[in-house]
Amino acid sequence: MDLEYSPEYRAFRDEVRDFLEENKHRAPNQTRMIPGRPNSAKGWQQLLIEHGYAARTIPKEYGGYGAEPDILKTRIIAEEFARARVPPGHSGDNRLVPTVLELGTEEQKQWLVPPSVRGEMTWCQGYSEPGSGSDLASLSTKAELDGDEWVINGQKIWTSGAQNADMMFCLVRTEPDAPKHNGISYLVFSMDTPGIEVRPLVSMMGDAFFNEVFFTDVRVPKDQIIGKRGEGWFVANTTLRYERGGLGDPNEAENRLNRIVDMMKRETVSGERLIDNPIYRDRLLKLQGQILAMKFNGMRVLSHNIKGEEPGMARWIVKLNGCELNHQMAGLAIDVLGELGLLYDGSDYLRDGGFWQARYMLDLGLIIGGGTAQIQKNMIGERALGLPKEPKVEEARARA
Amino acid sequence: MDFALSEEQRMLQDSISGYLESGCPLTRVREVAEEREDRADDIWNELTNLGVHGVLVDEDYGGVGLGHLEASLIAEALGNAVAPVPYVASSIMAPTALAAAGSDEQKEAWLPRIAGGEVVVGVGVSEQIGRRETEGVSSTDGKLNGKAMFVLDGASADVLIIASDDGALHLVDPNGPGVTRNKLKTIDRTRTVAEVVLDGAVGDVLPGSIDDREPLLTTIDVGRVILAADTLGAAQSMLDTSVDYAKERRQFNRVIGSFQAVKHMCAEMAAELEPCRSLVWYTAHAYSAIPEEGRLMACHAKAHLAEVGKFVARKSTEVHGGMGITDLLGLHYWFKRIGFNRQLLGAPELVRAEAARVQEWV
Numbered sequence: 001m002d003l004e005y006s007p008e009y010r011a012f013r014d015e016v017r018d019f020l021e022e023n024k025h026r027a028p029n030q031t032r033m034i035p036g037r038p039n040s041a042k043g044w045q046q047l048l049i050e051h052g053y054a055a056r057t058i059p060k061e062y063g064g065y066g067a068e069p070d071i072l073k074t075r076i077i078a079e080e081f082a083r084a085r086v087p088p089g090h091s092g093d094n095r096l097v098p099t100v101l102e103l104g105t106e107e108q109k110q111w112l113v114p115p116s117v118r119g120e121m122t123w124c125q126g127y128s129e130p131g132s133g134s135d136l137a138s139l140s141t142k143a144e145l146d147g148d149e150w151v152i153n154g155q156k157i158w159t160s161g162a163q164n165a166d167m168m169f170c171l172v173r174t175e176p177d178a179p180k181h182n183g184i185s186y187l188v189f190s191m192d193t194p195g196i197e198v199r200p201l202v203s204m205m206g207d208a209f210f211n212e213v214f215f216t217d218v219r220v221p222k223d224q225i226i227g228k229r230g231e232g233w234f235v236a237n238t239t240l241r242y243e244r245g246g247l248g249d250p251n252e253a254e255n256r257l258n259r260i261v262d263m264m265k266r267e268t269v270s271g272e273r274l275i276d277n278p279i280y281r282d283r284l285l286k287l288q289g290q291i292l293a294m295k296f297n298g299m300r301v302l303s304h305n306i307k308g309e310e311p312g313m314a315r316w317i318v319k320l321n322g323c324e325l326n327h328q329m330a331g332l333a334i335d336v337l338g339e340l341g342l343l344y345d346g347s348d349y350l351r352d353g354g355f356w357q358a359r360y361m362l363d364l365g366l367i368i369g370g371g372t373a374q375i376q377k378n379m380i381g382e383r384a385l386g387l388p389k390e391p392k393v394e395e396a397r398a399r400a
Numbered sequence: 401m402d403f404a405l406s407e408e409q410r411m412l413q414d415s416i417s418g419y420l421e422s423g424c425p426l427t428r429v430r431e432v433a434e435e436r437e438d439r440a441d442d443i444w445n446e447l448t449n450l451g452v453h454g455v456l457v458d459e460d461y462g463g464v465g466l467g468h469l470e471a472s473l474i475a476e477a478l479g480n481a482v483a484p485v486p487y488v489a490s491s492i493m494a495p496t497a498l499a500a501a502g503s504d505e506q507k508e509a510w511l512p513r514i515a516g517g518e519v520v521v522g523v524g525v526s527e528q529i530g531r532r533e534t535e536g537v538s539s540t541d542g543k544l545n546g547k548a549m550f551v552l553d554g555a556s557a558d559v560l561i562i563a564s565d566d567g568a569l570h571l572v573d574p575n576g577p578g579v580t581r582n583k584l585k586t587i588d589r590t591r592t593v594a595e596v597v598l599d600g601a602v603g604d605v606l607p608g609s610i611d612d613r614e615p616l617l618t619t620i621d622v623g624r625v626i627l628a629a630d631t632l633g634a635a636q637s638m639l640d641t642s643v644d645y646a647k648e649r650r651q652f653n654r655v656i657g658s659f660q661a662v663k664h665m666c667a668e669m670a671a672e673l674e675p676c677r678s679l680v681w682y683t684a685h686a687y688s689a690i691p692e693e694g695r696l697m698a699c700h701a702k703a704h705l706a707e708v709g710k711f712v713a714r715k716s717t718e719v720h721g722g723m724g725i726t727d728l729l730g731l732h733y734w735f736k737r738i739g740f741n742r743q744l745l746g747a748p749e750l751v752r753a754e755a756a757r758v759q760e761w762v
Contacts, residue, residue, distance in 0.1 A: 380670055381666055
């Protein structure tokens with residue numbers, strides 16, 4: 001166990017700190033993340049790329065900084081930006097860009113990566129469908145080749161940021177007769193293509209974070225496919241791997257817990273500080289123990305990643321536990337606030353700007369999105385513990 | 401920055417686990433439990449040879465002088481095998497108390513014998529965490545009066561370290577005048593606890609513990625870390641056993657592990673337990689390397705492992721169906737070991753209340 005940073009990394013941290021101290025007045029005022037629309041303050045993004053604090057490992061020829069991957073430096077950058085409360089830069093789209101860099105053709109890389117990295121080309125993800133949620137590979141939006149063009153018909157759902165995005169990366173069925181995992185292709189196209197209709201899907205929080213996207217004879221040039229025809233499932237798994245890597249930041253969870261601690265020291269019920277109520281306090285302490293365990297689990301995963309080792313079980317549980325803990329934290333914050341916890345929509349007496357009420361609903365969505373808790377448990381059971389899959393319905397029928 | 405075990409730590413882990421796999425099979429545990437022996441002498445002796453009892457004892461006193469992380473890795477292996485030997489009090493808490501507060505003479509008298517496996521030391525500190533069935537232990541003019549309950553590893557210990565209510569720690573001869581010792585029967589037959597009645601008994605106080613509660617608190621902290629590590633090992637064994645069983649046992653023409661109801665129980669156990677490993681590692685490491693965090697982390701490790709251990713013990717038993725509750729299967733030895741660890745040195749609610757005080761929330 002060595003929890004110290006070596007001199008190289010301490011120096012790097014100082015360098016990031018100095019940069020932020022000197023430049024943070026130039027950072028855009030970003031109060032709310034809008035999906036599909038990375039922080040579009042282009043001057044700021046450009047400055048960050050020049051210093052290697054954004055698009056750090058993306059090669060120079062595609063608009064990045066071109067550094068060797070260094071997980072610890074990436075972490076230090078994230079920590080220091082969070083500490084300074086300065087909006088971080090981006091790397092285009094953390095799902096699309098790595099996928100194109102890994103599997104795209106040279107023309108595709110030139111076409112898609114530099115503008116994405118500059119923030120001039122933003123993305124939404126067309127995966128889930130009304131009939132294909134957890135069983136994503138059963139998706140039925142189809143694309144048929146007609147001359148030099150794909151013709152797409154079907155519907156996507158849960159498409160975050162579709163109303164703002166310039167482009168979509170999309171899974172479509174191109175080989176209807178192949179087994180379900182082998183009949184999918186990964187297409188990219190402009191959201192301005194005729195035949196695309198975006199309808200906002202209002203969530204329980206009252207906002208239209210998600211959308212339904214309808215395709216009617218949408219024509220897309222034949223070469224706008226990443227990877228080979230019929231291999232889209234495997235291309236998508238490359239993307240999912242990148243997305244999963246980004247879930248559940250344990251430092252963020254700890255910061256959030258500390259906000260609850262502060263609130264419980266500040267707020268009172270019948271004149272008694274909330275933190276003096278032993279039942280509230282015990283719930284808080286239970287969560288603190290769980291969050292610390294996940295924080296150290298995160299450090300362990302990070303160390304494995306740095307060494308290029310497979311973290312095993314420690315990685316499989318991150319999404320399940322991280323989302324659950326966030327939801328429980330928001331639930332605790334609302335409970336300790338009592339009646340104040342049901343205020344919403346900028347009401348009088350609202351605490352923390354309604355953050356906890358919104359998080360309680362949003363975090364429930366995150367337990368479901370990106371692979372439900374139940375799917376996570378299947379993966380932990382099957383891939384990490386080696387338990388057998390559920391037999392297919394046909395097999396079970398044949399046996400009976 | 402490397403949050404991982406060193407090569408040496410992995411070797412230590414492998415050597416202890418490797419020995420216990422052959423030297424401490426369930427059949428041996430069962431013999432000790434059924435005969436109600438206080439410890440398995442053969443296992444004790446082999447652990448002595450492996451340096452286990454001297455893990456925290458300084459090399460100057462014949463120990464191997466390793467850190468708390470090494471001590472936890474050993475505890476994890478012992479819990480994994482439900483090894484019927486004293487460890488938490490005798491090999492960890494006692495040397496901690498002696499090192500923190502003992503005179504040179506006391507250290508010379510006891511530390512080499514602890515490290516050499518020549519003596520078992522029982523430790524009685526429960527009254528200083530939460531008194532039950534006793535008014536506590538008073539110390540006046542070198543005489544101890546009162547009753548110490550749940551003296552860990554205490555049933556046939558050669559010497560005891562008892563805390564009096566002022567926080568002082570006293571070496572007490574269990575066979576000396578004014579001392580009555582009574583072994584208490586618990587759910588767990590792999591470790592022992594005793595009640596010790598003191599009626600004007602003469603204690604040999606550890607001088608560093610007079611007017612300073614810190615040695616007592618440190619002794620409790622370290623005991624908590626070790627109990628947490630023991631639970632980690634025991635719970636991991638229960639999870640592994642469950643997964644193996646779920647891959648073999650067939651019902652409705654399928655192995656039961658293919659049913660989501662069973663699979664998800666296994667996944668939930670794994671999801672709860674895996675972060676505990678990092679929590680225990682960090683806590684044990686912190687206790688040696690980041691002392692300002694040690695006490696809070698010890699509270700959290702103890703409380704959190706108690707909760708997760710309880711969850712795993714219950715779910716694992718359920719995965720095994722009716723067999724889970726039989727003596728035949730023997731899963732109950734792990735179930736009870738985890739239960740024992742949970743209640744001793746402060747059940748989770750009490751320990752969490754302490755964590756709040758450590759953070760000055762109250």
